[in-house]
Amino acid sequence: MFAEPEFWVAVAFVILMGVFAWVGVHRTVLKALDHRAERIKAELDDARRLKEEAAKVLAEYKARHASAEREAQEIVTNARAEAERIASEAKAKMEDFVxxxxxxxxxxxxxxxAQALADVRAAAAEAAVAAASTVLSQSVKGPVADDLLVKGIAEVRQKLN
Structure with missing residues (x-):
């Protein structure tokens, strides 16, 4: 039993544990573990707080995105309505212009x-006056003929014009 190495390893282990207990290593180890646990807990709390803040920021950005989408849709709708209004005004102006x-x-x-008709009437009157003067000058002679011719021409001109 004393010759076996396992026995001496067990004895050394028990002595080592006794020395550790007497020196207070277990308190130091427990204190270090407690500090580590507190640090991990603080890190977890910070992570949880950061996660909640990130969720709030994400929700805020989603709300802003939705608001921007609605605003963009309103702008597009208003632009289409404005374009239709401008097109209808342009069409109305074009129809009025036409x-x-x-x-x-x-x-x-x-x-x-009317001018052509007046020109035709004037030409017809001139032709009628010329024809009447030719006919009257050949059939009627003397001062009576001249007086009649002048009166007739004036009367025809007045009626035709």
């Missing part, structure tokens, strides 16, 4: 027709 141009063109055409 109507005015058509009316102006029709007025010019009517004026040109």
């Amino acid at each position: 109507a005015r141009r058509t009316k102006t063109a029709e007025s010019k055409i009517a004026l040109a027709e």
Whole structure:
């Protein structure tokens, strides 16, 4: 028994444990473990607090993102409505412009027709006066013919113009 090495290892171990107990190593080890446990607990509390803050920040950013999305959607909707309004105004202005141009063109055409009709009447009157003067000058002679011719020409001119 005394010759076996396991016995002496056991004796040395018991003596070592006794010395450790007498010196108070167990208190130091327990104190170190307690400090480590407190440090780990503090780190866990900090981690938990940081996690909660991160969750709050994440929720805040999600809310901001949703708000920005809604605002962007409103901007797009308003822009589309504004574009439709501008397009309808442009269409109305174009239709008004076309109507005015058509009316102006029709007025010019009517004026040109009236002028052409007046020119035709004037030409017809001139032709009638010339024909009447030719016929009267050949059939009627003398001062009575001249007086009649002048009155007739004036009367035809007045009625045709």
